[in-house]
Amino acid sequence: MKKNTNTLCATTARHSDAIQMANPPMYQGSTIIYERMADLAAAHHAYENGQESYTYGRKGTPTSRMLCEALTELEGGHRAYLCPSGLAALSTALLSQLSSGDHVLMVDTVYSPTRDLCEHVLKRLGVSTTYYNPFLGKDIADLIQPNTRVIFLESPGSLTLEIQDVPAITAVAKAHNIVTILDNTWATPLYFKAFEHGVDIVVQAVTKYLGGHSDVLMGAVIANQAAYKSVRNTAHQTGQFAGGMDISLVLRGLRTLPTRLREHERNALQIAQWFETQDAVDYVRHPALPSHPQHALWQRDFLGSTGLFTVAFKPEYSAAQINAMVESYDLFGIGYSWGGFESLALPVHPSHLAHVRSVTPVTQQSMVRYQIGLEGVDDLIADLQAGLSILG
Ligand SMILES: Cc1ncc(COP(=O)(O)O)c(C=O)c1O
Missing domain, CATH: 3.40.640.10 (Type I PLP-dependent aspartate aminotransferase-like (Major domain))
Structure with missing residues (x-):
């Protein structure tokens, strides 16, 4: 069967x-x-x-x-x-x-x-x-x-x-x-x-x-x-x-993998969509959003999306400002790894990306990789909103 x-x-x-x-x-x-x-x-x-x-x-x-x-x-x-x-x-x-x-x-x-x-x-x-x-x-x-x-x-x-x-x-x-x-x-x-x-x-x-x-x-x-x-x-x-x-x-x-994944997917999509409406954000890279450059490929081949995506902030924000924003979060720890029940944020600056790319152009602005966990999405958005206020 x-x-x-x-x-x-x-x-x-x-x-x-x-x-x-x-x-x-x-x-x-x-x-x-x-x-x-x-x-x-x-x-x-x-x-x-x-x-x-x-x-x-x-x-x-x-x-x-x-x-x-x-x-x-x-x-x-x-x-x-x-x-x-x-x-x-x-x-x-x-x-x-x-x-x-x-x-x-x-x-x-x-x-x-x-x-x-x-x-x-x-x-x-x-x-x-x-x-x-x-x-x-x-x-x-x-x-x-x-x-x-x-x-x-x-x-x-x-x-x-x-x-x-x-x-x-x-x-x-x-x-x-x-x-x-x-x-x-x-x-x-x-x-x-x-x-x-x-x-x-x-x-x-x-x-x-x-x-x-x-x-x-x-x-x-x-x-x-x-x-x-x-x-x-x-x-x-x-x-x-x-x-x-x-x-x-x-x-x-x-x-619990299927159940957890549905929750990661739902929370992450909601937060990625919310980020797209924020003034400080230049663009969001989440394959399930229509704004993703290869969204059509994702739709063709994938059966769902998970909880990890990246947000590029406007170029006027310095690496220090992005770090301060991430450090201000209550619910998002700063950490490597992802895929667990807890939300995480990891700043990714152009100086870092330049070391790990050989042929792909590197954007000149700071990004943050978010791993969206299983917490309440309203609480997560409130935490992220408070963080944005640090950017002024
Ligand atoms: C895409 C990807 N593959 C492999 C690994 C390595 O897994 P591990 O940390 O268990 O060695 C990671 C860890 O972050 C990863 O992001």
């Missing part, structure tokens, strides 16, 4: 050995004990042949298997692998496909630690990177080199929320036998069906909406059948894993 997403999140991961609890038991720890060498050897053999079997905590437990299966049910693809952070999942995905002498096409508006990974680890290993404009669709073909192995996408873009034409890019990649990897954290598996749009490997920073409660760091790589084996091998060979307690927290987060 094909289940609706709400039902899936509520009923997934319900197996149990003896009795059927609404939530699965938590397996925590390192050691799995066997009485007989033959049984350990059989488990090891099964594992090496790609079957699910348990030999050592780092290589998986029934708890990690349940979350992997739940993520695969939600996202699609063949199988998932868990990593200790979103960034660890990003590095696992990239390292699984790249070798010395290879080339990556990396979207210029990528999450900046992914850029650091290219500039440091991949460069050191002899992998070269070309950053491409997020507005490129099929013309990305012009940037392909004989040694291009991966096209990496992140849509919407980090901080500036550009929407990419994912199907156009994956079609070009398939024609050239190039693997596509997408950071799908903003949309979650619920609001962008990456595998249906031709993506080969999806990365989720589970830390954000899937966990949803700002109490866990985790990442997941979900791959199609062709890519999964190298993802799994690379993850093993580099020691990726997630602990039982953290996995249980994420399984609990999944139960």
Whole structure:
């Protein structure tokens, strides 16, 4: 039976050995004990042949298997692998496909630690990177080199929320036998069906909406059948894993994911629309607003929007004034990360953006990235309104 997403999140991961609890038991720890060498050897053999079997905590437990299966049910693809952070999942995905002498096409508006990974680890290993404009669709073909192995996408873009034409890019990649990897954290598996749009490997920073409660760091790589084996091998060979307690927290987060996302979406849209009416604001970048430059692409490909968007203030306001406004908020903490229940604000100044963009023009005004949480929207708007008064 094909289940609706709400039902899936509520009923997934319900197996149990003896009795059927609404939530699965938590397996925590390192050691799995066997009485007989033959049984350990059989488990090891099964594992090496790609079957699910348990030999050592780092290589998986029934708890990690349940979350992997739940993520695969939600996202699609063949199988998932868990990593200790979103960034660890990003590095696992990239390292699984790249070798010395290879080339990556990396979207210029990528999450900046992914850029650091290219500039440091991949460069050191002899992998070269070309950053491409997020507005490129099929013309990305012009940037392909004989040694291009991966096209990496992140849509919407980090901080500036550009929407990419994912199907156009994956079609070009398939024609050239190039693997596509997408950071799908903003949309979650619920609001962008990456595998249906031709993506080969999806990365989720589970830390954000899937966990949803700002109490866990985790990442997941979900791959199609062709890519999964190298993802799994690379993850093993580099020691990726997630602990039982953290996995249980994420399984609990999944139960309420659809409901939380609807609330994030509603609150964020209302606040983004309110910002558009404020004199101090130059423009708002929220993909679900008609004013967003790629709104039509978002409407074509996405099933919803989440709680993260950016506001550009008029150029006359200095970085110091924008910082003072953000510091004055009561309900918005200043913080990295996002996707939790709490609202956050993060100033983004041109001096910062200039360091994390190679080919995309950088606006000359200060922006603030808002993560809209689950508080009452009237209280949030009152807080933001009081903040605007600081700008005079
Ligand atoms: C788009 C995106 N991908 C990946 C990550 C990394 O996740 P983590 O903080 O769990 O390493 C982040 C974190 O902010 C992110 O914004």
